[in-house]
Amino acid sequence: MESVINFQGAKIFVKSVSSIGEFGLIDRIKNLVQESKHPDLLQGIGDDTAVIRFSENRALLVTCDIQVENQHFRLKYTTPYQLGRRAMAVNLSDIAAMGGKPTFALVSLGFPKSFPLVQFDELFKGMRDQMADFSGTIIGGNLSHTQDVLIIDITMMGEADSRKILFRSGAQIGDRIFCSGNLGFSGAGFHILSKFDEDFSAKFDKFVQAHLQPIPRIFLGQLIAKSGYGSAMIDISDGIASDLNHICTSSTVGAEIYEARLPGSNQLAEIEKLSGKSWLELVLHSGEDYELLFTMKADTPDDILKTIVQESGVQISEIGKIVSMKSGFYLLNQYNERVPIKPTGWDHFK
Amino acid sequence: MESVINFQGAKIFVKSVSSIGEFGLIDRIKNLVQESKHPDLLQGIGDDTAVIRFSENRALLVTCDIQVENQHFRLKYTTPYQLGRRAMAVNLSDIAAMGGKPTFALVSLGFPKSFPLVQFDELFKGMRDQMADFSGTIIGGNLSHTQDVLIIDITMMGEADSRKILFRSGAQIGDRIFCSGNLGFSGAGFHILSKFDEDFSAKFDKFVQAHLQPIPRIFLGQLIAKSGYGSAMIDISDGIASDLNHICTSSTVGAEIYEARLPGSNQLAEIEKLSGKSWLELVLHSGEDYELLFTMKADTPDDILKTIVQESGVQISEIGKIVSMKSGFYLLNQYNERVPIKPTGWDHFK
Numbered sequence: 001m002e003s004v005i006n007f008q009g010a011k012i013f014v015k016s017v018s019s020i021g022e023f024g025l026i027d028r029i030k031n032l033v034q035e036s037k038h039p040d041l042l043q044g045i046g047d048d049t050a051v052i053r054f055s056e057n058r059a060l061l062v063t064c065d066i067q068v069e070n071q072h073f074r075l076k077y078t079t080p081y082q083l084g085r086r087a088m089a090v091n092l093s094d095i096a097a098m099g100g101k102p103t104f105a106l107v108s109l110g111f112p113k114s115f116p117l118v119q120f121d122e123l124f125k126g127m128r129d130q131m132a133d134f135s136g137t138i139i140g141g142n143l144s145h146t147q148d149v150l151i152i153d154i155t156m157m158g159e160a161d162s163r164k165i166l167f168r169s170g171a172q173i174g175d176r177i178f179c180s181g182n183l184g185f186s187g188a189g190f191h192i193l194s195k196f197d198e199d200f201s202a203k204f205d206k207f208v209q210a211h212l213q214p215i216p217r218i219f220l221g222q223l224i225a226k227s228g229y230g231s232a233m234i235d236i237s238d239g240i241a242s243d244l245n246h247i248c249t250s251s252t253v254g255a256e257i258y259e260a261r262l263p264g265s266n267q268l269a270e271i272e273k274l275s276g277k278s279w280l281e282l283v284l285h286s287g288e289d290y291e292l293l294f295t296m297k298a299d300t301p302d303d304i305l306k307t308i309v310q311e312s313g314v315q316i317s318e319i320g321k322i323v324s325m326k327s328g329f330y331l332l333n334q335y336n337e338r339v340p341i342k343p344t345g346w347d348h349f350k
Numbered sequence: 351m352e353s354v355i356n357f358q359g360a361k362i363f364v365k366s367v368s369s370i371g372e373f374g375l376i377d378r379i380k381n382l383v384q385e386s387k388h389p390d391l392l393q394g395i396g397d398d399t400a401v402i403r404f405s406e407n408r409a410l411l412v413t414c415d416i417q418v419e420n421q422h423f424r425l426k427y428t429t430p431y432q433l434g435r436r437a438m439a440v441n442l443s444d445i446a447a448m449g450g451k452p453t454f455a456l457v458s459l460g461f462p463k464s465f466p467l468v469q470f471d472e473l474f475k476g477m478r479d480q481m482a483d484f485s486g487t488i489i490g491g492n493l494s495h496t497q498d499v500l501i502i503d504i505t506m507m508g509e510a511d512s513r514k515i516l517f518r519s520g521a522q523i524g525d526r527i528f529c530s531g532n533l534g535f536s537g538a539g540f541h542i543l544s545k546f547d548e549d550f551s552a553k554f555d556k557f558v559q560a561h562l563q564p565i566p567r568i569f570l571g572q573l574i575a576k577s578g579y580g581s582a583m584i585d586i587s588d589g590i591a592s593d594l595n596h597i598c599t600s601s602t603v604g605a606e607i608y609e610a611r612l613p614g615s616n617q618l619a620e621i622e623k624l625s626g627k628s629w630l631e632l633v634l635h636s637g638e639d640y641e642l643l644f645t646m647k648a649d650t651p652d653d654i655l656k657t658i659v660q661e662s663g664v665q666i667s668e669i670g671k672i673v674s675m676k677s678g679f680y681l682l683n684q685y686n687e688r689v690p691i692k693p694t695g696w697d698h699f700k
Binding site: 065109120 | 364365366367368369372375378379383384386388390391394395399404405410412413415416417418420421422453454457458459461464467468470471475478482488489490492493494495496498499503505507
């Protein structure tokens with residue numbers, strides 16, 4: 001896509017941001033912003049959160065996420081309370097992906113002058129309650145008017161034992177790949193809402209709930225980090241095809257995914273017809289599940305895995321294993337064929 | 351202002367956010383968000399930054415500021431590079447107001463698909479360079495598309511000696527009130543740009559520069575905090591009438607301002623005619639100067655003040671003194687009359 005700039009009276013055609021996509025822009029920022037040499041900066045751009053040393057073994061986690069009406073959410077599908085909870089949950093999920101504990105949040109809010117006060121209150125109640133679920137608090141923020149849309153930008157802080165944090169870069173060849181919960185449910189829920197508005201059948205409720213009210217996997221993330229057997233972790237925001245690719249790129253490895261073990265696939269059959277997308281497409285590429293995707297060392301004892309599931313109360317599925325970078329990033333299908341996975345996911349930039 | 355909500359098919363008229371203004375909304379958030387009992391939270395909502403204990407005497411400062419195109423800036427008046435510097439400077443100014451040292455920033459950016467890549471680069475270069483002026487770095491962020499406008503939300507972090515931080519609440523009766531630099535220049539610059547676009551006379555350049563490129567008073571803030579004689583501090587974002595009122599409210603005191611000592615007033619004479627606003631109105635209410643407004647103990651030795659000016663290289667003016675809350679908040683004019691000051695400032699919500 002091209003843009004037009006007026007320069008000394010002449011129109012010049014130049015490249016627009018959309019010509020290089022979200023990850024292209026992030027790489028560009030990384031190159032523009034020189035690497036910091038600050039001794040306390042343990043992780044800058046390139047993981048779920050930045051990591052800053054607090055003291056000997058304590059680290060501060062910090063991340064932010066901007067959500068724009070009609071890009072990330074539609075007010076006709078959600079109550080302001082649900083939206084508040086969801087906006088916070090999406091940020092909490094990044095803290096979960098580091099194995100951290102959330103502490104404080106700042107909220108920047110942009111809204112039109114006509115935004116109803118009662119909805120403003122409900123939005124903040126939703127954000128407050130979602131934080132309170134994990135003993136966190138809103139400690140600051142900023143308000144602005146916008147011409148027409150609602151904008152929520154949350155800065156989330158958390159803390160973690162700096163020796164136990166799971167970065168994207170820690171996966172090793174032979175490590176086992178796991179995910180929590182169900183995949184593709186949020187994408188399915190979005191299709192249900194788009195097709196039926198609020199008049200959807202009760203049987204689809206689980207998908208719609210997965211989309212509107214994702215549950216940040218805070219305790220699960222902490223248990224994986226504490227176990228000492230985790231090696232890399234990320235939350236699933238863009239779909240596992242894209243998010244597992246981030247782990248592979250950061251760790252310079254490849255990945256093999258077992259199609260037969262992908263969770264939730266059989267439940268998505270009815271959605272295939274409605275959405276025109278195969279269950280596999282939903283599972284791999286639809287994103288916004290906010291489940292955890294993580295790798296565990298090859299020698300992780302079964303007891304450790306059982307304890308993680310029991311203590312967190314969250315189902316986990318072993319869906320693949322880490323292979324060499326040379327082997328690639330592929331799906332092992334029902335005929336035991338290797339099908340390359342394209343690392344494309346839900347991209348708000350398209 | 352009223353808004354309309356559709357409720358079960360009926361239209362209901364309700365209060366909109368604009369009916370209670372920015373500070374009304376902030377009070378509302380304070381009440382909705384319960385006070386945190388986290389032992390490390392030294393200051394939540396209600397000062398220039400939140401303050402979190404790092405270790406014994408070290409504190410983390412954190413704040414955010416959302417800037418929306420056509421609400422806070424116009425791309426026709428500024429280059430993307432200048433805009434990047436300014437967006438960062440506004441946040442750095444909040445760190446200065448606590449007497450802190452900036453460390454890291456996160457940038458959330460929303461932009462239309464057609465936004466030129468070269469302007470994206472320039473914006474980040476401006477932000478990067480402004481941070482680098484104080485040895486700070488951008489360590490993370492988030493990107494989103496918007497329908498049409500540019501949105502910049504910056505989260506700024508800094509650190510300070512927790513024993514030396516100057517809160518809004520520390521002013522005592524008898525304390526002397528100071529401000530740095532010139533007041534009303536940024537407001538004057540905005541009027542010049544609105545009136546002449548880019549074709550303004552060179553004599554107005556200092557006003558336009560004050561508006562487009564405010565200088566965060568980081569070193570000055572640190573010197574005031576370190577001196578041991580400072581009692582309260584805030585940065586001037588909404589105009590001293592509004593910002594000094596924040597100090598008065600937080601400290602439960604009043605303030606007397608000497609009209610004759612307000613800096614820059616004589617230079618604003620020509621702007622009075624152009625803008626239709628008196629110099630006094632510009633100085634008290636126009637805001638966006640990003641100078642520091644601070645109180646010093648009554649017994650502050652002159653040597654201390656001289657050292658602060660010499661080491662920072664920034665001019666300071668003694669503009670008033672803290673009085674009892676009962677005495678009020680007023681200007682002492684040229685006839686030695688007390689003229690009450692209305693605590694209204696530049697309000698993007700109007």
